Each structure stands twice: as structure tokens, then as C-alpha cells.
Amino acid sequence: MKTNFDKRIAIFPGTFDPFTIGHMSLVERGLRMLDEIIIAVGENTAKSQYYTLSERVDMLEHLFKGNDRVKVMSYNCLTVDLARKHHADYILRGIRSVNDFEYEKTIADVNRKISGVETLVLFTEPEHTHISSTIVRELLRYGRNVDEFIPAGLRLSERK
Template identity: 35%
Template sequence: MTHAVCPGSFDPPTLGHLDVIGRAAGLFDRVTVAVLVNPDKAGLFAIPERLELLRTTTQQWPNVEVDSFRGLLVDYCREREIGAIVKGLRAVSDFDYELQMAQMNHGMTGVDTLFLPTSPEFSFISSSLVKQIATYGGDVAKLLAQPVSEALTAKLADRSGA
């Protein structure tokens, strides 16, 4: 059985993330979407909220599970016998950093990294840009699954006191 992990912060999960997750689900027997818990970064969505959004938006793929992790991704992979890391690439600039990480991860544990280019219609989407645009009242509904768009709207309304 092949098992891969799609790691990230997913704050919030975008259609670009879901594109990569869905394509990975077609390539592997099992896919774990793993949300990085970074105590040094305050996200817009708390980890439990991100996990729930991911569970809701990935339920169409029965071989996808959602989890979170702290520490090194390679340790997470080793502990769960995950043999591959799947990373989406939006642009060449992503590749420079991700290649370095892939080589380091492989050197440490032998875990391979598979790079999936993001589908062109999602290549410009990032969680950071989505949050920034939404914060200033821009419409990001077409960049997110409906449950994520609704959660983002509610979260920003709560923060502004509306």
C-alpha cells in the first residue's frame, strides 16, 4: 500500500490545495493531509478549525485523512511509515526552496518528494493572498470551497466586531 503526505499550514485551505490533494488521492492508496502546528506563528484559523475545514472539503476522497503534526515532517513520516511527500508547485520560485527541502528530507530518512504542478487556474492562489484580499473586503469565494469561504467570512466578521 502506498501512503503519501500533503503537508502545509492550510490557513485557509484553498482550491489550489484541494487540486493537489485530489490529484495525490488518485496516485496513492492513502493520503494524509498534515497541518503543521507552528507555535511561533499565529494563524487566522486555529489548528482544530483548519482540520475541520480540511475534513469537510476532502470527504469526496475516501482515501484521504486529515491530521496535524509538530516538529520535523520526516519524523512524522517515519513514525507513520509514510513513503512520499507530495508538494504542489505554483511557480519556479517555489521549486528552488522545495527542491532543497526534498533533498534534505531524502538525505535524512529516504522519504521521496513528488512535485505536482498546480493546475493553471489555481497557480496564482495562496492562502496569504486570499486572507489579505478578504481582509480588505475583496471577493475570494471563487478561490475557496464554499465551506471555507463561509468560515473565512465569519472569521473576519468576528475579528472586526461586525
């Protein structure tokens, strides 16, 4: 039997405001290589949030209910510190474009340097490269249907 220290665990950090089919694809593909993925929902003060932190955590807990290989939690520390706390040796990230690559490489290099935690990068599937939480938030703000951009089973909280 594997112990926590024998498991291949990754932190999948993001604001997930909201979680998209692109994010879901990364989790599904990541689980082919990993024993467990911890979806770490954080705040980004540089971004305008559509859903509260607790709403985002609740939505993801509901989406992954019954999947014991996926955990959901909020966090407000360095991702590598969260990784160490949960015995995760990896950070899972997705790349849609060259611009994403430059940003993610820099962060991955720093994370590896300060903690030894490796970053696993998966390229977004071509049919999802145009999807981002930012675009989905904008559609939501204007009352548009976003069902084709979010995973089936994700219950978006109602906005008043």
C-alpha cells in the first residue's frame, strides 16, 4: 500500500474564476500520470473576481465529489509551501500559448530553485486554446450562456 510519501501528488494552483473545460482537461490528463491532484484555489488581487473564494471552492468540491484522487482547497501562501505541506512533489500547469510558456517557465524555474518542487506542464488541447476564465467571466457578466466552456456538472453560483 502506498503511503502519502510514495504517492505522486501535484498541486494545481489557480483562481479558477470559473473553472473551465480547459482546466478539467488538465486534471483528467494529469490523473493519468499522478496519484492525486490538489486543486488549490487562490485569490489574485490583480484580477477582478466574479465568484468569491468560498463559492469557487464549493463549486469544485461539488464537481469532484466522489473522486478521491482530487482534493480541493483554498490557499493564501506560496504554492511551493502548500506543496511541501501536502507532500506534493509537483505543480501542474497548462500552457495555451507562447506567452503562457514564458510566464510559466520563469515561475517553474524559481519554484524549483527555492524548493525542489518540479512543474509538470501540459499543453492545452487545440480545441481549448481559446478558452480562458477571463473570457468566461466576461460572458457571464453580460448574461451569456457559458455551458460549452465549463465542465458538465459544474454548478455556477447565481449572480444577483
